[in-house]
Amino acid sequence: MEKIKHELDLLPMVLRTKIRMATGKAPLIVRITLKDQQPKEVPVGTTILPENWSVDTKTVRKADPEYKAINNKIKGILVDLSRVYDKLFLEYDQVSPLMIKRAYFGKPPIEPPKKTELAEVATLLKSFDNFIENFEVLTAKKKRAEGTLRQWKATKKKVFEYLRYRKRKNQEEKEEKEEKEITDFKEELTRVDIHFNEINATFGNAMYEYLTLYAISKLSDATAKKHIKKLKHIIKIAVESDIIPKNPIAGFKCGGDTNEVIPLEWEEVERIYNKNFGIQRLDEVADAYIFQCYTGFAYQDLYGLSKDNIILVGRQKERWLCKHRGKTGVMEMVPMLPIIESIIEKYKNHPICIMRNALLPILSNTNYNGYLKEIGAICGIKRELNTHLARHTFADIMLNLGMPLEDVSKMLGHKTTRTTQRYGQVRKNRIKENFDKFVRPAIQFEELNELINPIDNEKLSPQQANVIPFNSYTSTGSVSFNYSLAK
Numbered sequence: 001m002e003k004i005k006h007e008l009d010l011l012p013m014v015l016r017t018k019i020r021m022a023t024g025k026a027p028l029i030v031r032i033t034l035k036d037q038q039p040k041e042v043p044v045g046t047t048i049l050p051e052n053w054s055v056d057t058k059t060v061r062k063a064d065p066e067y068k069a070i071n072n073k074i075k076g077i078l079v080d081l082s083r084v085y086d087k088l089f090l091e092y093d094q095v096s097p098l099m100i101k102r103a104y105f106g107k108p109p110i111e112p113p114k115k116t117e118l119a120e121v122a123t124l125l126k127s128f129d130n131f132i133e134n135f136e137v138l139t140a141k142k143k144r145a146e147g148t149l150r151q152w153k154a155t156k157k158k159v160f161e162y163l164r165y166r167k168r169k170n171q172e173e174k175e176e177k178e179e180k181e182i183t184d185f186k187e188e189l190t191r192v193d194i195h196f197n198e199i200n201a202t203f204g205n206a207m208y209e210y211l212t213l214y215a216i217s218k219l220s221d222a223t224a225k226k227h228i229k230k231l232k233h234i235i236k237i238a239v240e241s242d243i244i245p246k247n248p249i250a251g252f253k254c255g256g257d258t259n260e261v262i263p264l265e266w267e268e269v270e271r272i273y274n275k276n277f278g279i280q281r282l283d284e285v286a287d288a289y290i291f292q293c294y295t296g297f298a299y300q301d302l303y304g305l306s307k308d309n310i311i312l313v314g315r316q317k318e319r320w321l322c323k324h325r326g327k328t329g330v331m332e333m334v335p336m337l338p339i340i341e342s343i344i345e346k347y348k349n350h351p352i353c354i355m356r357n358a359l360l361p362i363l364s365n366t367n368y369n370g371y372l373k374e375i376g377a378i379c380g381i382k383r384e385l386n387t388h389l390a391r392h393t394f395a396d397i398m399l400n401l402g403m404p405l406e407d408v409s410k411m412l413g414h415k416t417t418r419t420t421q422r423y424g425q426v427r428k429n430r431i432k433e434n435f436d437k438f439v440r441p442a443i444q445f446e447e448l449n450e451l452i453n454p455i456d457n458e459k460l461s462p463q464q465a466n467v468i469p470f471n472s473y474t475s476t477g478s479v480s481f482n483y484s485l486a487k
Contacts, residue, residue: 003089003093005089006034006035007035008032008033008034008081008082008085008100009031009032009033009034010030010031010032010033010078010081010082011030011031011033011058012028012029012030012031012044012058012059012074012078013028013029013030013031013053013058014026014027014028014029014048014050014053015027015028015029016050019050020047023047024049025047025048025049025050026047026048026049026050027043027044027046027047028043028044028045028046028047028048028053028070028074029041029042029043029044030042030044030074030077030078030081032081032097032100032101033097034095034096034097037096037097038096038097038098039097040097040098040100040101041101042077042081042101042104044070044073044074044077045073046066046070046073048060048064048070049063049064051063052064052067058074059071059074080104081100081104084100084103084104085100087103088100088103088109091109092109122195122196122238122243123193123194123195123196124159124163124193124194124195124196124199124234125156125159125160125163125189125192125193126193127196127234127237127238128152128155128156128159128234129156131152131234131237132149132152132153132156135148135149135152136149145300145326145327145328145329146300146326147300147326147327148327151226151230152230154227155226155227155230155231158207158211158219158227159207159227159231160189160192161210161215162206162207162210162211162215163192163193163194164188164192165210165214165215166192166206166210167191167192196235196238196243196244197244199235199244199248199249200248201248201249201251203248203249204228204231204232204249204251204252205252207227207228207231208224208225208228208252211223211224211227212224225254226254228249228252228254229254231249232247232249232250232252232254235247235248235249261388261389261392261422261423262392263389263392263393263395263396263397264293264381264389264390264393266397268379268381269290269293269393271379271380271381272286272289272290272375272379272381273286273290273339275375275378275379277375277378281363281371282371282374282375282378284347284360284361284363285363285368285371285372285375286375287343287346287347287360288302288360288361288362288368289372289375289385289390290339290343291340291343291360292387292390292391292394293390293393293394293397294337294339294340294394294397295321295334295340295394296332296334296390296391296394296395296398296411296412296413297321297323297332297334297391298325298326298327298387298388298391298413299362299365299368299387300326300327301323301325301326301332301413302360302362302387303358303362303365304323304326304358305321305323305358305359305360306356306357306358306359307357307359309321309322309323309359310336313335318335318336319335319336319341320333320334320335320336321333321334321336321340322334324413325413327413328413328414328415330410330413330414330415331410331413332410332411332412332413333410333411334411343360344359344360347359347360347361365387368387369386369387372384372385372386372387373385391412391423392423394411394412395408395412395420395423396423398411399423405417405420405421408420408423
C-alpha cells in the first residue's frame with residue numbers, strides 16, 4: 001500500500017493567551033498541523049507586542065525594533081520543520097506533529113516506553129530488596145509461605161556474600177580465610193552492589209563455585225543451585241522490565257542433581273521410640289519426631305497443629321489430622337494411628353500445649369534440629385536426623401505398605417505426584433517380592449557354584465564344600481515389625 005504524504009501546515013502565531021502582565025508581550029510559536037493528527041507547538045524563543053504581529057503576512061511588523069531578526073528566525077524554523085517532516089516520511093509509515101517536534105529538538109521521534117519502578121533500582125541487591133518487600137506483603141496476606149520468604153532472604157544473603165568475595169578478589173585482597181565483621185551493613189551493601197549490565201554469562205558458574213568450594217560455610221550442590229535458581233528469577237524480572245535485553249545466566253542448569261534422601265529404617269524408628277532418654281526436652285523432641293514419621297507433617301505444620309485440626313471422618317467417625325500445608329496451601333489429610341493418639345494424649349495437659357492451644361510442645365526450629373542431633377547420636381544413628389528426613393520416612397512407610405502414590409501425595413500436601421515420586425524411590429518390599437519371585441528360583445546352588453569355581457566338586461575339601469545353598473538365604477525385608485509401636 002502506497003504511503004500518502006499529507007500537506008504539512010506550519011502556522012506562525014502569537015499566543016495571546018500567554019501575555020505577560022509586566023511587559024505586555026506574548027510568546028511567538030509555530031503550530032504544526034497534519035491531517036487527523038493532534039497539533040503541536042514549537043516555540044520561536046522570543047516575545048513581541050501582539051499589535052506588532054501581522055495576521056495576514058504572518059510576520060513581525062517594522063514597529064518592532066528586532067523585526068528582521070525575528071522574521072528570519074521564523075523562516076529558518078519553517079524550513080527546518082519541513083525538512084524534518086520529509087525525512088520522517090521516508091523512515092516511518094505514519095508521521096505525527098509530535099514526532100516532528102521531538103525530532104526537531106533532537107529527541108527520538110517515538111518516545112521509548114517508560115520503564116517500571118524496578119528499572120529505577122537497576123542494581124542487583126536493591127532488586128532483591130524490592131522483590132522481598134513485595135513478597136512480605138503477600139506473606140502477610142497469607143498468599144505466600146513464611147518458609148519461602150526465609151529462603152528468598154537467605155538467597156539475597158548468599159548473593160551479597162559472593163559479591164563481597166568477588167570484589168575483594170578483584171582487588172586482590174587476601175581476606176578469603178576470615179570474613180571481617182561488618183560495622184556498617186548498609187554501607188557494605190552499597191559498596192559491593194552491582195548493576196545488571198555488569199552480570200555476564202560466567203556469573204552463575206562463578207557464584208556456584210564460590211558457594212560450593214570457597215565459601216566459609218560451603219553448600220551442597222543442590223542447595224547452591226537452588227540459590228542460583230532464585231538469582232535467575234530476579235534477573236528475569238530485570239529483563240521483563242527492560243533493564244537489560246536478556247538474561248546472561250539463562251544457560252545455567254539448576255536441576256538434575258537433587259540428592260536422594262534415604263529414609264530411616266524401621267529398626268531406627270523403633271530405636272528412637274523405645275529409647276528412654278531421661279531428659280524431658282529430648283523425650284519431647286523424640287515423641288514429636290516419631291509423630292512426624294507417622295504423619296509426614298513438616299515442622300511448620302507440626303508447630304501449628306491444634307485440636308481444631310482433628311476431624312471426624314465417615315460414619316465410623318475416624319479421627320484424622322487435616323491441615324492446609326503452609327508451603328503449598330494444599331490440604332494434608334492423615335488418618336491417626338494409635339501411636340499418634342497416644343502421643344497427643346500424653347501431652348494434652350502440657351503447659352506449652354495449653355498456652356499455645358497446640359497438640360505438641362514444639363520448640364523453635366533451631367532447638368528442635370539441635371536436639372535431634374543429640375537424639376541421633378544417643379541412638380547410634382549414623383546420619384543426621386532432620387525434619388525433612390521424617391517426611392521421607394513417612395512416605396517410605398506408606399508406599400511400602402501398599403498405599404497408592406496419589407494418596408501418599410495428598411497426605412504429604414504435595415501439589416503434584418511428581419514431587420511425591422522423589423519420596424518413594426526406595427521400595428524394599430517390592431524389591432524383596434520381585435527378587436524372591438524371579439531371582440531365587442532361577443539361581444540354584446549348583447549353578448552358582450559352577451560360576452564361582454568351575455571345577456570338579458569332588459575335589460573340594462569338606463571345609464570348601466560346606467557352603468550354605470544360595471536359595472536358603474532370607475531377606476532382611478522379611479522381618480516384620482509392630483507398626484503400632486506401642487510401648
